[in-house]
Amino acid sequence: AQSVTQLGSHVSVSEGALVLLRCNYSSSVPPYLFWYVQYPNQGLQLLLKYTSAATLVKGINGFEAEFKKSETSFHLTKPSAHMSDAAEYFCAVSLNSGGYQKVTFGTGTKLQVIP
Amino acid sequence: NAGVTQTPKFQVLKTGQSMTLQCAQDMNHNSMYWYRQDPGMGLRLIYYSASEGTTDKGEVPNGYNVSRLNKREFSLRLESAAPSQTSVYFCASSEYLLEQYFGPGTRLTVT
Numbered sequence: 001a002q003s004v005t006q007l008g009s010h011v012s013v014s015e016g017a018l019v020l021l022r023c024n025y026s027s028s029v030p031p032y033l034f035w036y037v038q039y040p041n042q043g044l045q046l047l048l049k050y051t052s053a054a055t056l057v058k059g060i061n062g063f064e065a066e067f068k069k070s071e072t073s074f075h076l077t078k079p080s081a082h083m084s085d086a087a088e089y090f091c092a093v094s095l096n097s098g099g100y101q102k103v104t105f106g107t108g109t110k111l112q113v114i115p
Numbered sequence: 116n117a118g119v120t121q122t123p124k125f126q127v128l129k130t131g132q133s134m135t136l137q138c139a140q141d142m143n144h145n146s147m148y149w150y151r152q153d154p155g156m157g158l159r160l161i162y163y164s165a166s167e168g169t170t171d172k173g174e175v176p177n178g179y180n181v182s183r184l185n186k187r188e189f190s191l192r193l194e195s196a197a198p199s200q201t202s203v204y205f206c207a208s209s210e211y212l213l214e215q216y217f218g219p220g221t222r223l224t225v226t
Contacts, residue, residue: 009155032212043119043205043217044158051213090157094212101146101165101212107157 002027004093006106014114019063019078021109023091026072031095033074035065038088038108047089050074061085086113117141121206121218128196128225136191136221138206144216146209147189149173149181151202152220158205164189165211196225 007022025031032051036044048059055067061084065076074091091106119140128134140147145166150158160173162181170181178200180192189208193200201224207215 034214036217041220043219044207044215045217046214049214092215096212100171101163103148103160103215105158107155 002031002093002095002097002102002104004091004104004106006089006091006109008109009107010110010112012112012114013081015083016080019076019081019085019111021076021089021091021111023065023074023076023106024072025074025091025093027093027095029095029097031093033065033067034092034094035059035063035074035076036090036092038090040087044090047076081111081113083113083115086111119206119208119216119218121204121221123221124219125222126224128193128223130197130225132196133192133194134196134223135193136204136206136223137188138190138218139188140206140208140216141187142208142216143186144208144210145186146211147183148207148209148215149179149189149191150205150207151175151200152205153202161191161204193223196223198225201225 005024034049035047050067058064088110094103122137147164149161164170164183167186204221206218209215
C-alpha cells in the first residue's frame, strides 16, 4: 500500500531563510508526486509535480522539489522565504493500482515565516 | 473558466438532518473526488468517480452517498448528519493520475 509521510506538522523559518519541507513516500510502483499549498480558508493549489520526467522539478513562487528514488523522498525547498509563503503544504502521491488511480495525501506541514 | 465550484460555502445542520453538497467542474475531467479535511489529519478521501457512471468508496465512506450526475457534476449526500461529520469538504477533479483541481470548500457544522 502507498503512504506519504510529512516530517514536521509545523515548521518556522525567518524571512529570507531557506525553506525545507520534507516528504517521504512508499509505493510498490513508480508514483507521480505532487506538492500543494493551502492558504487559510481556501482550497488546495498545485505548487509542482513530478511525473517521471526530470527529477528536479520547479514550481510556482520559487519553489522546487527533487525526486530521489533511492531515498523515496520528494522534499520541497525554496532558497529564500517570503512572508506570503506562510500557508499549509501537502505532499501527495498518485499511482495506478490494479487499473485504478489511488491518491494519498500527507497530513500537511504548516509553514510560519517570522519577520 | 470557473474551474471547480462547490455549493454551499457554509452550512449548519442539526443531528439527523440531511443535505446534499454540490460540485461542478468545467475542465472536462474524467475523475472527480470528495474529501474531508479535519485538523491534523490531512485530506481523507470519501468517494471517488473515475468516469461518468462509476463511483468507488474511499477511505471514509460511512455516512455518505454520492452521485455522478454527468461528466461535470458530482454530488455528496449526508442522509442523517452526525456531529462527527463536522468538517470542511472539498471537491476536486483531475485527469487520470495527474494533478487535482480543488474547489473552495464547504464548511459544515453538525450540532
